[in-house]
Amino acid sequence: MPGANLTRVEAEERAGIVSSPIHYAVELDLTKGPKTFGSRTTLRFDATPGVETFLDIIADRITAITFNGEPIGPAAAYEDNRIALKNLHEHNEVIVEALCRYSNTGEGLHRSVDPSDGNVYLYSQFEVPDARRVYAVFDQPDIKAVFYFTMLAPESWIVTSNMPVASCEATQGATAEGTLGDHAIEGIKRWVFEPTPIMSSYLTAICAGPYAQWHTEYANEDGRTVPMAMYCRQALKDALGKDTDYLFDITKKGFAFYAKTWGVPYPYAKFDQIYVPEYNAGAMENIGMVTIRDSYLFESKVSDALVERRVVTVLHELAHMWFGDLVTMKWWNDLWLNESFAEFMSTLATAEATEWHDSWATFTSGEKSWALNQDQLSTTHPIVAPINDLHDTEVNFDGITYAKGASVLKQLVAYVGREQFFTGINSYLTKHQYGNATLADLLTELEAASGRDLKAWSAQWLEQAGINTIAAEVETAADGTITAMTLRQSAPDEHPVLRAHRLAIGFYDVDNADNAGDSADGGTDDGGTIVRTDRFELDVDGESTEIPQVVGRKRPAFILVNDDDLTYTKLRFDADSLEFAAENLYRFDDALARATIWLSLWDMTRDAEFPAERFADLSLKMLATEHESTTFRYALATLRTTVMHYVAAARADEAAQHAAARLWQLAHDAQPGSDEQFQLVSAYLGYGTEGDVEFATNVQGLLDGSVTLDGLEIDNNLRWAVIHALAVANLIDEAGIDAELAKRDTTENREFAYGARAAHSTPEAKNWAWDQALDNDTLTNSQLEEVIRGFAQANAELAEPYIDRYFQTVDWIWKHKTFHMAENLIGGLYPFYADPAKLVSGGTRWLETHADADRALRHMISANVEASQRTLNVRKYNESL
Known part of the structure; x- marks a missing residue:
């Protein structure tokens, strides 16, 4: 380094x-x-x-x-x-x-x-x-x-x-x-x-x-004409060419939205967006010239979730032109001022200025779930993190800085009021333009605009680590009338701070009034969709908050605490609401409500408070009807984690086989050519094992054309996903992979080929991948990522030999690789599929003997080991059921 x-x-x-x-x-x-x-x-x-x-x-x-x-x-x-x-x-x-x-x-x-x-x-x-x-x-x-x-x-x-x-x-x-x-x-x-x-x-x-290029211009709100351009590799000019009008339009909508919302027109001479190869990040907010990873140029079909993510990324980097570029943090402890704000604003702009109106559901399923995961590790940190040197900065490009910070900003807007919030932002940008500023400077302007004293708010939300849990208790009379409702707030022992929350409580019932009472006991009445019938917004503070607004009202089928996802907290529903949600989540008509409920159920599963197999079943049921693409994508990801890691070991194979069979059936039942069909097939490809005859028949059939799904095109990237799945199941050899690459030798396909070779389920392939990852300095960062991804797909037997090798090697990696490469290697080479007890034992020994290691390195090791410890805890809970 x-x-x-x-x-x-x-x-x-x-x-x-x-x-x-x-x-x-x-x-x-x-x-x-x-x-x-x-x-x-x-x-x-x-x-x-x-x-x-x-x-x-x-x-x-x-x-x-x-x-x-x-x-x-x-x-x-x-x-x-x-x-x-x-x-x-x-x-x-x-x-x-x-x-x-x-x-x-x-x-x-x-x-x-x-x-x-x-x-x-x-x-x-x-x-x-x-x-x-x-x-x-x-x-x-x-x-x-x-x-x-x-x-x-x-x-x-x-x-x-x-x-x-x-x-x-x-x-x-x-x-x-x-x-x-x-x-x-x-x-x-x-x-x-x-x-x-x-x-x-x-x-x-x-x-x-020799980049390909496209040009247009924007009539800026200050009267200037701002030149705009897009660039990409010549090999991708057709992929970008078909989307330039759309991407220019999205960018112009962002210009207008931000200028109107903040009252400050775009400040720079031009605005370029350059799609570049082999990029570590999603994008970078260079003044007047944003660089974006060119995997966001789609030659092949991708999920709607990724298409929407591209929109959010474009608007995220555009937001930085004001917040981060025009006004820049003084030191890296205020990195969150850049990233949290851009993440919040890009989601707001996507929801209100583009066709992606459910973007807050996307944020909850994707970004907020990332934050909740990282905020429950011992390595969590305040949003305003202590940054003593550049190494400290490197580990803070994380779910706390981006996603928790953005969620907390959403809470701040609810706390001070939207109009007052943006009035303060206008003052902040105007007063500090072309200079550097701190959190204190921002709070000064927000206090002046809102009349709120934000010092205590900042101390709770920005300067203290950890996450609260808000649990609902509801008492009901024999006739179904609510007699009392209490919200109880708790905090982990490591971060014992209780926060002031501005949140909403939503009442939800079956759309058909005749069915509402039948469903309130947790049944699975399919008589209608579930809709919000009432909403109460209030302040919650301290350990216990009574909710008098609901007393005397008829209890609905479901009570959603944190309706509209206004605050950042873990949720625990009252018993009747929990049972109803577990059976009827797929029937809720609002995408944000479904995402908020789903995230709470996933959180309970990870905390060993909800049976893993029940979560898998409700996820599969939800996938039959869900159409919000990011929620769909993360439901698939959590389903895989659940059946591969959290189900009791004795039942894990059966759970994985059941999930795979159901995904394949759902793919056949899905609308031909739909986003859901594409995501379901892609997810199914991740369930293959050597010797699975049904999987081999299905996947080899997709490759040779003997198995088809109406509307599903096996284009370049999906074809390589099929080849990767065949490699995991040892159904294609290196010669087959080489032959496939020879048909179309591109930057992307070389990366796919590296990943497929590393994915073979043999000791020789894993050893090759390990050596390539550590010793082949000619690999680009993207090729390295694919090698690591292939290596990681190893069953317990193949992963076991790498427990000791991993902990013996991490010091060498840290010493000899750049930070980004070390981060990829230390995260990706960790043998997650090995015995979690042995991983915890090895990791604990390493941490005990490396007390003086760089904080960033200890941070990475700790996160890996704690994931294995969570696996042990959750498996033990499920074994007891």
């Missing part, structure tokens, strides 16, 4: 030494061949005279350093990825010339070669501290500057950056070393870009290559 782990103290000291105006002139030579590129940075800044500071840069070689007109020896000044600057003047100039290295890990300046046509594509990814991989820089968010970028590139390429192009001219006399991909360099152009506004270094960006 790169050295010079910048601490918060160092960052504060450096920010106190250097001051505006700060200007960077960055010149990059992208014509030097496939391994390295030239970097020349001229930096001008003011500083406190006589003191010293340092620049950040990660380079293969520093060739020259000039400091205030004097050359200084790189050997003396450059150490641990830092250049020491001693005896600063009031006005300073530093020139650093270096040879830097392209990455294949998605960090710094990533270089990808498309095997289908030999084209080379470059893109940058600089969050958190990786601008230093490309140029010399004060790489921290609160030292903002103006950047001037110039780049040399092959004449057949286009080059983009944060700002529009100022000039692009052929260059005489430049020398290219070697070739780029399969193409020799015939000529070189110099690209010069307009100076940026004042901005943070991690938001600068560079993309270069």
Whole structure:
């Protein structure tokens, strides 16, 4: 891992030494061949005279350093990825010339070669501290500057950056070393870009290559015309070309929604969206030039959940142009100000400005379930996390920072009022534009707009870790009238904070009034859908809250605490409501209500409070009628986890076979060509085992065409999913996989082929995958992900030998791999299917003997081990039933 782990103290000291105006002139030579590129940075800044500071840069070689007109020896000044600057003047100039290295890990300046046509594509990814991989820089968010970028590139390429192009001219006399991909360099152009506004270094960006391109413009609310563009690899131009009008339209709806909601028009000169290969994240909010993983370009059929996720991602990154880019956190402890806000706003915009009106149900099923999972680990942290150094930052791109934070912001809007909330946001953006701000700055504006004292609210919600549970108790008279209702709030012993909640209580009954009474006892009357008949909004605080609003009313079939999912909490329904939901969840007409109830039932299953097999059965029943795609997707995922990990060991095989058979039948019963049919078939492919004759017949039939489902097309990606399933069941060999790849050798299909080879259920295949993952440095990050995914699909017998190997290897991984690669390896190579008791024992020993290991590493190991401990706990509960 790169050295010079910048601490918060160092960052504060450096920010106190250097001051505006700060200007960077960055010149990059992208014509030097496939391994390295030239970097020349001229930096001008003011500083406190006589003191010293340092620049950040990660380079293969520093060739020259000039400091205030004097050359200084790189050997003396450059150490641990830092250049020491001693005896600063009031006005300073530093020139650093270096040879830097392209990455294949998605960090710094990533270089990808498309095997289908030999084209080379470059893109940058600089969050958190990786601008230093490309140029010399004060790489921290609160030292903002103006950047001037110039780049040399092959004449057949286009080059983009944060700002529009100022000039692009052929260059005489430049020398290219070697070739780029399969193409020799015939000529070189110099690209010069307009100076940026004042901005943070991690938001600068560079993309270069023969990208396909589309253009339009937006009539901005401030009267300007904003150029818009989209780019992708040539190999994917048809996939993006069919969607450009839709994606431009979604983006323009986002521009209008945010400008209206916040009262601040889009602030930058242009807005590009570049779909790039082999990307670690979903996307990155570089100012004026968002990079997005090109798996969001769909050559093959995908679930509606993924189509909607693309919309949310586009609007998430657009929201960052204001919140994160225009106003930036001062230090990484306020990362949540960026991510939680963008996640909340993108969901709101998706629900209110696009056709995806059930986006809050999507959020509950997907993002919020992620948050609840991570918030119940020992590694949980406050939304405003303590960030002492960059390593601390790395582990906080998680479900707390994104999903819990967004859920808590939804609660804050309910608490202060929507109009007041956005009035405060307008003041915050206006007052701090082009600068840095803190949580305190945000709360000041929200307090002024709402009249609420938010210090206590912040202390409860943002500065304390953990999640509450709200349980409902209902007393009913013989005639069905409610005589009392109490909400009891509790907190885990590790985080004993009770919070003030603004929430709603919903009454739900069968639509046909004649059936409502028959269903209230938990029966399975199929006489109608279940609809909300009444709703009460109120404040809940402390251990016990009485609900007088419902006293004297007839008890409905179901009482939903946290109706509309306004607050962030675990839910426990009263006994009658729980029984009714378990039998009738599929009949609720509202997608958000179903998602909220389903998440609570899943949470109870994970907490060993609800039988695993009953949860599997209600999930299968729900899948027969559910049409909200993300809820459908997560129901399939939780079903698999339940039957593979949580059912009592003696009944697990039977439960898995039952689930697989039912999924296959549901796929046949589904609407031909529907999203549900596609998801059901895709899920079924994950249930194969060696020797399962029925599975072999079905899946081999899908591949050779002897088994068909009306409306189901076996396109490229689904074909590879079938091949992967055959590999798991040892029904296709390496030669078969190679032959399939030879039919269409693309970036994506090479990744699929790696995954299929690793998925073979043999000791030899798992050993190959393990060695490839750890030792093959030529693998791209995406190829590595597929190898890891294939390795992970191992039964207990195949996984068992890797328990000791895993704990013996994690230290080496942490020492020798970049953070993102280490994160993938430590998470993905953990042998989850091995005996959970042995995994817990091995993990506990490792944690006991590595008390001084980096917090990020311990965080990863702890999360894995606690998942195994949960498996043990839940299995034990189910064995007792």
